[in-house]
Amino acid sequence: MDSLTVLCKNMGKTKFCGAARGHEMYCDITPDRGGTDAAMLPPESLLASLGNCVGMAIALTCENKGIPYEGMEVTVTAEYADEGHRVDNFRCEIKMPEPLDDRQRAIVKGAMHLCKVGNTLAHGAKVEEVVL
Numbered sequence: 001m002d003s004l005t006v007l008c009k010n011m012g013k014t015k016f017c018g019a020a021r022g023h024e025m026y027c028d029i030t031p032d033r034g035g036t037d038a039a040m041l042p043p044e045s046l047l048a049s050l051g052n053c054v055g056m057a058i059a060l061t062c063e064n065k066g067i068p069y070e071g072m073e074v075t076v077t078a079e080y081a082d083e084g085h086r087v088d089n090f091r092c093e094i095k096m097p098e099p100l101d102d103r104q105r106a107i108v109k110g111a112m113h114l115c116k117v118g119n120t121l122a123h124g125a126k127v128e129e130v131v132l
Helices: 044-066 101-116 118-124
Strands: 008-014 015-020 023-027 073-080 088-097
Touching: 023 088, 044 073, 044 088, 044 101, 044 118, 088 101, 088 118, 101 118
Parallel strands: none
Antiparallel strands: 008 015, 015 023, 073 088
C-alpha cells in the first residue's frame, strides 16, 4: 500500500505548518481559544481538503467528458458534533459555471465519489497515536 507523510511543525504559540513535497499549509486557532488566528482552524482545513478534493475529481472528470467546469465552486459545510470533539454532517454543494443537463449532472455527481478525502470521511479511518 502506498503511503503519505506530512510533517507538522509548531511555528509559534498555536500556529502549525504542515509540509509535504515542498508545499505548506498553516493552521491556527482563534484568540478566544488562546491562538493568534493566523490561519484556518484545523476543522476548516479539513473542509477545504474535502472541497478541493471533490473539485479536482469533478474537474478531471469534466475535462475527460467535455463538460465545462472552469470557474466551478465547491462550498463545504459541516457542524460541530455534540460529543467527541469532532465535526459531522458534511455537505458539499457544487456550483457549476453553466447549467447541466441530467446526463451531465449524473456524471458530476458520480465524480464526487472519486475523492479520497470524501471516501475516507464516509467510511472512517484508523488513527494510531504514538508519542515519542
